[in-house]
Every structure is written in structure tokens, then in C-alpha cells.
Amino acid sequence: MSLEAGIGLRLGRLDLEVELAVGTGELVVLLGPNGAGKTTLLRALAGLVPLDRGRVTLDGAVLEDTAAGAWVPTERRPVGFVFQDYLLFPHLSALENVAFGLRARGLARAEARRRAAAWLDRVGLAAHAAARPRALSGGQAQRVALARAMVGEPRLLLLDEPLAALDAATRTEVRRDLGRHLASFAGTRLLVTHDPLEALALADRLVVLEGGRVTQSGSPAEISGRPRSRYVAELVGVNLYRGRADGATVQLAGGGRLVAAGDHDGEVFAAVHPQAVALHRRVPEGTPRNVLAGTADTLDVVGDRVRVRVAGPVPIVAEITPAAASELRLADGGPVWASVKATEVTVYPA
Amino acid sequence: MTATARRRQRRAAPAVARARSRVPRSFAVPAALAVGFLAIPLVGLLGRTPWGSIGAELTSPRVLEALRLSLVCSTGAVAVSVALGVPLAFLLARVEFPGRNLVRALTTLPMVLPPVVGGVALLLAFGRRGLVGQWLDRAFGITLPFTTAGAILAEAFVAMPFLVITVEAGLRAMDRRFEDAAATLGAGRWTILRRVTLPLIAPSLGAGVALCWARALGEFGATITFAGNLPGVTQTMPLAVYIALETDLEAAIALSLILLFISLGVLVALRDRWFPSA
Numbered sequence: 001m002s003l004e005a006g007i008g009l010r011l012g013r014l015d016l017e018v019e020l021a022v023g024t025g026e027l028v029v030l031l032g033p034n035g036a037g038k039t040t041l042l043r044a045l046a047g048l049v050p051l052d053r054g055r056v057t058l059d060g061a062v063l064e065d066t067a068a069g070a071w072v073p074t075e076r077r078p079v080g081f082v083f084q085d086y087l088l089f090p091h092l093s094a095l096e097n098v099a100f101g102l103r104a105r106g107l108a109r110a111e112a113r114r115r116a117a118a119w120l121d122r123v124g125l126a127a128h129a130a131a132r133p134r135a136l137s138g139g140q141a142q143r144v145a146l147a148r149a150m151v152g153e154p155r156l157l158l159l160d161e162p163l164a165a166l167d168a169a170t171r172t173e174v175r176r177d178l179g180r181h182l183a184s185f186a187g188t189r190l191l192v193t194h195d196p197l198e199a200l201a202l203a204d205r206l207v208v209l210e211g212g213r214v215t216q217s218g219s220p221a222e223i224s225g226r227p228r229s230r231y232v233a234e235l236v237g238v239n240l241y242r243g244r245a246d247g248a249t250v251q252l253a254g255g256g257r258l259v260a261a262g263d264h265d266g267e268v269f270a271a272v273h274p275q276a277v278a279l280h281r282r283v284p285e286g287t288p289r290n291v292l293a294g295t296a297d298t299l300d301v302v303g304d305r306v307r308v309r310v311a312g313p314v315p316i317v318a319e320i321t322p323a324a325a326s327e328l329r330l331a332d333g334g335p336v337w338a339s340v341k342a343t344e345v346t347v348y349p350a
Numbered sequence: 351m352t353a354t355a356r357r358r359q360r361r362a363a364p365a366v367a368r369a370r371s372r373v374p375r376s377f378a379v380p381a382a383l384a385v386g387f388l389a390i391p392l393v394g395l396l397g398r399t400p401w402g403s404i405g406a407e408l409t410s411p412r413v414l415e416a417l418r419l420s421l422v423c424s425t426g427a428v429a430v431s432v433a434l435g436v437p438l439a440f441l442l443a444r445v446e447f448p449g450r451n452l453v454r455a456l457t458t459l460p461m462v463l464p465p466v467v468g469g470v471a472l473l474l475a476f477g478r479r480g481l482v483g484q485w486l487d488r489a490f491g492i493t494l495p496f497t498t499a500g501a502i503l504a505e506a507f508v509a510m511p512f513l514v515i516t517v518e519a520g521l522r523a524m525d526r527r528f529e530d531a532a533a534t535l536g537a538g539r540w541t542i543l544r545r546v547t548l549p550l551i552a553p554s555l556g557a558g559v560a561l562c563w564a565r566a567l568g569e570f571g572a573t574i575t576f577a578g579n580l581p582g583v584t585q586t587m588p589l590a591v592y593i594a595l596e597t598d599l600e601a602a603i604a605l606s607l608i609l610l611f612i613s614l615g616v617l618v619a620l621r622d623r624w625f626p627s628a
Contacts, residue, residue: 101535
């Protein structure tokens with residue numbers, strides 16, 4: 001493993017307690033809600049926030065070890081950092097911004113400018129070398145920030161919400177560019193975001209951080225298929241329940257029960273995809289093993305489907321076609337029954 | 351719309367604007383008096399200026415001597431203030447230490463202290479028998495009172511707080527994450543200071559220097575108390591104006607005019623900082 005970090009620190013109301021390992025060449029995306037401690041974690045890895053306790057090693061070299069009293073200051077860590085609002089130095093041109101790190105590390109002026117110019121060319125901004133950051137668009141500023149962080153050939157690249165400062169229209173294009181540049185970087189990469197789309201598009205592996213703790217880690221497919229927290233479930237749009245399984249039956253923590261296919265035992269999560277939920281105005285007949293009574297609460301149009309939130313003893317979200325929604329007169333409210341086949345209930349250990 | 355209605359509407363618009371300002375109309379009278387009170391002395395000064403002979407007055411040895419001395423002393427005071435005050439501003443803005451508020455209060459005290467009192471205090475501290483002065487005298491044979499160095503000291507005492515509080519405010523307003531960014535790029539403390547922090551607070555530093563210099567240039571009370579009034583040694587422009595007033599009114603006016611134009615220059619230099627939109 002290239003980056004290994006065990007981090008414990010308190011900062012204001014945040015209590016961060018995280019074990020994290022990122023392999024060489026791996027791109028890990030740290031996903032979590034605001035205030036989860038994502039930015040603080042990156043700052044701690046860069047040495048901008050001291051640890052209360054813990055240890056950080058990069059390629060075998062100790063960057064920080066509170067037990068041994070070891071601490072490498074930020075300026076001597078082989079780390080590149082792309083900040084959320086880029087923090088390009090406003091009094092320097094794009095070229096001088098990119099050359100800054102090379103100059104600070106003792107490279108001669110001419111050589112630093114030559115390499116910086118090559119990087120600006122690589123991110124497609126050779127024509128803007130003399131521009132001040134104020135004159136750059138958000139997407140251009142982001143590319144300058146990326147070039148500035150990567151020109152020094154760091155072994156660890158940290159990116160804090162690199163797309164958050166952009167408007168939706170440019171974000172898609174910049175995300176594709178970012179993905180390309182990140183792919184060209186051979187070292188270890190850790191990117192922070194609260195945007196699930198960004199996370200799924202860029203990540204080799206996802207780490208979910210909530211309230212200063214890692215709640216889930218895995219490939220994008222694993223995370224979206226088997227969410228382990230309400231936050232992730234809502235991000236990927238899945239109904240998630242916590243309960244106790246005994247054979248095919250799951251007794252839900254909030255009351256009620258679900259029947260699944262297969263055998264499980266003990267504390268489990270049960271996930272149901274909204275598209276697997278059918279809605280009825282009368283108690284349904286036939287084979288569905290799970291029938292949940294409730295009232296149609298809110299309706300949202302998502303793409304070519306309607307998301308219906310059914311409030312009841314076991315709340316559930318269903319995605320149905322607009323035709324079905326109008327046929328069932330869901331907009332009028334009133335009682336509905338949601339049915340789910342046992343084979344559509346995914347059960348996995350908690 | 352009829353012509354009358356249109357006229358009424360045209361008349362109504364400014365009336366609405368006036369009502370919206372919510373300032374009592376009677377305030378216009380004292381406000382006008384205030385402007386007159388501040389402006390008339392300047393008009394008086396310009397009105398009494400002997401424009402015909404002003405050239406000769408300005409180049410008379412006595413005026414040139416005072417001008418030279420004022421520039422030397424005020425520039426020296428700014429140099430002392432920058433050398434000592436900028437590091438102090440950094441400590442006040444960035445480092446938590448016990449008694450920081452007390453230090454800040456002490457630092458700004460000379461801004462509200464009557465300058466004459468400052469002069470007396472300087473005399474008791476740096477005079478030949480003063481707390482530090484007697485030691486300076488014995489150890490190095492240095493005497494400060496009634497010397498040009500003493501005048502510089504007196505001016506710096508009064509003017510340095512302006513630099514310190516302006517630079518401290520600039521440091522507090524600055525986004526410190528720029529320094530974090532520089533550190534992640536491999537810059538150490540001195541590189542960050544030189545290439546990031548100082549350029550970013552340059553406007554505050556410039557304003558502080560201008561204020562400090564203007565204050566030092568106009569210093570009167572502390573200088574005359576501590577350094578005396580020796581032509582060519584400690585008689586700066588404000589002191590020369592005061593003396594000339596009794597003997598040579600035209601020289602006093604010429605010197606005052608110079609000081610007035612320098613003040614205007616400082617005001618123009620600081621206008622973006624103090625009157626950004628007005």
C-alpha cells in the first residue's frame with residue numbers, strides 16, 4: 001500500500017477517527033455529506049492540521065507519527081493539493097502560479113518557467129500563461145490549479161471538491177478533462193466530493209465518510225448495490241432498511257417485516273430498488289410476498305419516471321411511469337399498497 | 351396619460367427619493383456649517399498666499415532646511431516603524447500569547463495620548479538621566495534628546511501605531527489558505543512571507559506606510575518636547591511654521607502650503623481604501 005493513514009483528531013465539533021489505505025496508482029474518492037470531515041482529512045494528510053493521534057506513511061516513509069513524535073512539515077511532504085476554490089495566487093500570472101512550487105523547491109527561474117509552460121500547454125492553457133487568475137473562467141482556473149499541484153511530480157495528489165466551484169454547464173466537460181489528467185498521474189490519488197455522480201465517474205474505489213467515521217468502502221458497484229447507511233442509500237436512490245433476519249424473514253428495526261429470497265441470519269441490511277416496487281389502490285392479489293400499506297405522500301418527476309414516497313409503518317419509495325401515476329390518481333393522496341417480490345429484496349449482513 | 355398627470359408624476363419621483371432617505375431636512379443647515387467650518391480655513395490660507403513671491407519663499411534656505419529635515423525625520427520614522435511595527439503586527443494578528451490584548455492597547459495608546467505627554471514620557475525614558483537614556487549614555491555615549499535621531503524617535507513613537515493597526519487589520523482580513531496552498535507547493539516560512547503574504551497585504555502595508563508617514567510629517571508636540579527646536583537639527587516643518595508665524599508670516603504660509611499639498615497627496619493615494627465606492 002502506498003498511503004496508509006490512521007488519523008484521530010478533534011477540530012471544533014468534528015471528531016475524526018479514520019483508517020485509510022490507498023494503493024499506488026489507485027484513485028480513491030472520499031464521499032460524504034457536508035461537515036463529515038472530508039476536507040479536514042485531506043488537510044491532515046497534507047500536514048496543514050496536526051493529528052491528535054495517529055500515523056501517516058507514504059511509500060513507506062513516515063510523514064507523521066504522534067506516538068514517535070515524528071512530523072514532516074507540509075512544505076517537505078511530496079504532496080500536491082488542489083483546493084476547493086483553487087486558491088490561485090491572485091498577484092501572479094497563470095504561469096507564475098504553476099512555476100511557484102518549482103521555484104520554492106529551488107529550481108532555477110528559467111527551468112521552472114519552461115516546465116510550467118509545458119504543463120500549461122498540457123492542460124490546454126498555453127494561450128493564457130500571462131493571464132491573472134481573475135481573468136480566467138472557473139474551468140480554466142481549475143486546470144491551472146491542477147497543473148500547479150502536479151508539476152512538482154508529487155507522490156500523493158489530494159483534490160478537495162475540484163468541481164464544486166463550477167456551474168453545472170461546464171462541470172460535465174471539466175469532469176471529463178479531470179478524469180483524463182488524473183488517469184495520466186501515476187501516483188496515489190485521493191479526491192473528496194459530495195457529488196455522487198462525480199464519485200461514480202472518477203473512482204476506482206469509494207470511501208464513504210459520515211460524521212468523522214468511514215461508514216462504507218468499496219467499488220462504485222458495491223456501494224450503490226449494497227448501501228450501508230441512509231446517506232448512501234439516498235445518494236444512490238435505494239430503499240434501505242435495517243433489521244434482524246431469521247431465514248427468509250427480516251424483522252425491521254422500525255417495525256414491520258420484509259420477506260426475501262434465500263437464507264440469512266442476524267443483523268442485516270435489506271435494500272429494495274424503487275423500480276422493483278409496484279403500487280396499487282386495492283390490496284393486491286397474487287404472489288408478491290411483501291405488501292406494505294400506506295399513503296402516497298410526495299410525488300417527484302425524475303427523468304421519465306415518477307418517484308412516489310409512500311408513508312406508512314414501513315415507508316418506501318416507488319418509481320413508476322407517469323401513466324401509472326395518473327391512472328392510480330396518486331396526486332389525490334389516500335391509501336395505497338406497495339408490493340415487492342421477495343426476489344427483489346437484497347439482504348446482506350450489517 | 352394627461353399632461354398634468356405626467357407632470358405630477360415627474361415631480362413625485364424625487365419627492366419619493368427624498369422621503370426614502372429618512373434624514374431630517376433641518377440637518378442640511380448644520381451639515382453646511384460643518385463643511386464651511388472645515389473648508390474656510392483652507393480658503394483663508396490659499397487666499398493669503400503671496401503667489402507672486404511664493405517661489406522665492408519656497409526656495410529660501412530656512413524653508414529648504416526645514417523641508418529637508420522633515421523628509422529625513424519622517425522617512426526615518428517610517429523606516430523604524432516598518433522594521434519594528436510590521437513584525438509586531440504579525441505577532442498581534444497571528445500568534446496567541448498571554449497579554450496580547452494588553453500589548454495591542456499599549457501599542458495604540460500613542461494614537462490617543464496627547465503628543466506633549468508622549469514627549470515628556472520619551473524624555474523620562476530616553477533623556478540623559480532617563481531609564482534607558484542614562485544607560486545609553488554611559489555604555490555607548492549616545493544622547494538622543496535635542497538630536498535629529500531624537501526627532502526621528504519622537505515621530506516614530508507617535509506614528510508607528512498607525513502602521514501597526516493597519517497592517518494587523520490587513521493580515522486578519524487576508525485568506526490564510528493562500529499560505530496553506532504555498533506550503534503544499536514546498537514553500538517555507540520566508541518564501542511564503544516574501545512571495546505570498548507580503549504581496550497579498552501590499553495594499554494594507556501601503557496604506558499603513560502612507561498614514562504613518564503623514565502622521566510623522568505633521569508631528570509637533572512630542573518632537574518639540576523631546577528633541578527641542580534647533581534649526582537644521584530638530585526644527586522640522588511644523589516647528590518652523592510655528593516659529594515663522596511670529597516673525598515671517600509669508601514663510602509660515604509657504605511651509606503650511608507644502609504640508610497641505612502633501613496631505614492632499616496622501617488623501618488621493620488612500621482614496622480607494624477609504625472611499626471605495628463614493
